[in-house]
Amino acid sequence: MTPDELATLAGTLDGVEVVHNAPKWPVKGTRAEKRAERAVAIWFVLAALAGLGFIVAFIAWPHEYVAVGEPGYDWYSSYTPVVGFLFGFSVLALGIGIIAYVKKFFPDEVSVQQRHDGRSDEVDRKTIIAQLASAGKSSDIGRRKLIVRSAGAAAGIFGIGLGIAALGPLIRNPWKGGDDAALWVTGWRPEKGETVYLRRDTGILGEISRVRPEDLEAGSMETVFPYRESERGDDEALLHAQRASDAPVMVIRFRPGTKTIKRQGQENFNFGDYYAFSKVCTHLGCPTSLFEAQDNKILCPCHQSQFLATEFARPIFGPATRALPQLPITVDSEGYFVARSDFIEAVGPAFWERRP
Numbered sequence: 256m257t258p259d260e261l262a263t264l265a266g267t268l269d270g271v272e273v274v275h276n277a278p279k280w281p282v283k284g285t286r287a288e289k290r291a292e293r294a295v296a297i298w299f300v301l302a303a304l305a306g307l308g309f310i311v312a313f314i315a316w317p318h319e320y321v322a323v324g325e326p327g328y329d330w331y332s333s334y335t336p337v338v339g340f341l342f343g344f345s346v347l348a349l350g351i352g353i354i355a356y357v358k359k360f361f362p363d364e365v366s367v368q369q370r371h372d373g374r375s376d377e378v379d380r381k382t383i384i385a386q387l388a389s390a391g392k393s394s395d396i397g398r399r400k401l402i403v404r405s406a407g408a409a410a411g412i413f414g415i416g417l418g419i420a421a422l423g424p425l426i427r428n429p430w431k432g433g434d435d436a437a438l439w440v441t442g443w444r445p446e447k448g449e450t451v452y453l454r455r456d457t458g459i460l461g462e463i464s465r466v467r468p469e470d471l472e473a474g475s476m477e478t479v480f481p482y483r484e485s486e487r488g489d490d491e492a493l494l495h496a497q498r499a500s501d502a503p504v505m506v507i508r509f510r511p512g513t514k515t516i517k518r519q520g521q522e523n524f525n526f527g528d529y530y531a532f533s534k535v536c537t538h539l540g541c542p543t544s545l546f547e548a549q550d551n552k553i554l555c556p557c558h559q560s561q562f563l564a565t566e567f568a569r570p571i572f573g574p575a576t577r578a579l580p581q582l583p584i585t586v587d588s589e590g591y592f593v594a595r596s597d598f599i600e601a602v603g604p605a606f607w608e609r610r611p
């Protein structure tokens with residue numbers, strides 16, 4: 256059967272009765288039709304231009320971090336809005352173009368179909384394809400070269416943009432910097448011998464509240480961030496230290512007499528009953544914010560991984576397969592908690608080439 260016959264058969268088999276069918280442009284090639292064609296094509300051209308702009312901005316727009324007030328900050332801070340706008344506008348224009356095409360060129364048709372239960376049979380499913388093809392044909396898509404070309408350009412450029420956006424993060428090298436690469440180092444690493452304190456977040460950036468052992472009740476937990484005295488009064492540095500995704504640490508104070516099992520090589524990472532673990536889940540990086548003081552379990556709310564705090568925060572339930580990294584801590588001569596070093600393993604979800 257020809258595609259047209261199959262399309263007719265599809266309607267008959269589905270019990271569809273065509274009550275009215277009139278082509279939008281019975282006289283072909285009129286000026287009004289050309290105008291309608293241009294009105295549709297302009298949306299596809301805009302989608303293509305926005306898609307092209309998205310690709311260029313995604314690759315070339317300055318995206319490396321620039322602090323407030325430094326040269327280039329405006330360019331850096333507008334990266335996300337620009338990329339987001341161009342991407343969104345490209346999708347929007349493509350969608351409007353498709354809707355406009357259907358409205359302006361698909362025939363006016365009124366059909367009536369009786370409802371039936373259950374799944375469509377094999378013949379129905381085959382003939383629907385022919386029906387769709389026939390509908391496309393009746394809109395005269397074949398001779399509308401302007402629309403075909405502009406829609407092809409828009410869809411093609413948009414598709415390339417999507418591909419680049421998907422592959423872009425794979426091209427950046429997360430190991431750039433060797434041992435100092437961002438994957439290995441966190442804000443807890445002491446720089447130039449400067450002490451790194453454990454600081455709580457009071458909600459006021461410039462208000463520095465360092466944590467001392469007596470601040471925690473037995474059986475409690477507190478979230479802390481790295482802090483150096485050189486950062487005092489420097490809002491940018493304080494914000495950076497607090498917002499870094501690998502910075503949050505939970506300090507847990509066990510009840511006196513709680514038995515713990517320490518990890519080999521990390522026997523002196525705790526300070527008495529105080530243990531500090533990374534708060535970043537080793538499954539997919541959510542904050543493991545729930546501490547159950549009764550059975551000393553740390554819970555991740557995202558996919559319900561559980562870690563046993565008394566046994567070096569090893570996973571005991573859920574998808575996480577790695578213990579939460581432990582931060583070595585002690586107390587300085589003034590009685591404040593300080594980090595003895597950075598974590599000795601990578602924080603967060605597992606990844607290829609992670610060091611053991």
Ligand code: FES
Pocket residue numbers: 536537538539540541555556557558559560573574575
């Ligand atoms: S991110 Fe924590 S369980 Fe998935």
